Amino acid sequence: MTWYLLTLNAEDVAAGKIAPIKDAFTAAFRAAGGPRAMALFQKVNDVGGVELFFTPDCGNFASDFLTEIGATPCPGPALAGLELLVGHNEITYYLTT
Template sequence: MEHMEVKNWYHLPLTTGEVAAGEVQQRKEAFSEAFAAARAPRTMALFRQEREDGGVDLFLTPECGEHAAELLAEWECAPCERPSMIGLYLLVGHNEITYYMP
């Protein structure tokens, strides 16, 4: 069996101040534009996960590295492991993404 290349997810932590300033919605809108421009690939998605400190962690699927590299660079997203599905909410993407989760 061939060794599959492991692709990283991407992580963008937002502080409580950024959340209060509407950053989540702004990021969602910017991501929606990139998603539409890429013709809505089925494994490209943006997720959010609430933090106990009131901040929010945004997670972007590995596919975003291919279709939204400029956004990842602009937002200074850090490569990360696949996040836990617990408390993970889909912001932008296809609802069936969880079946294809890399």
């Protein structure tokens, strides 16, 4: 399954660029009715930046949003270090089965 990735560098993080992306994603999530497998995760990288990962269902419910922010298709991330920003808490169950 194809995930989506947006990488923010340390300067983007310091400039507060995560919050507006999270807010816009939350709006898209709510507009889609809160699908169980639609979620946004973050993972801090080694150079002070952040990788934002969007689950495969985001492509079905928020493809325009993903295009707008420049997210690109990627393989699924390793679960270690992922932090759920938006989505249902049980999403980790879906990711491990």
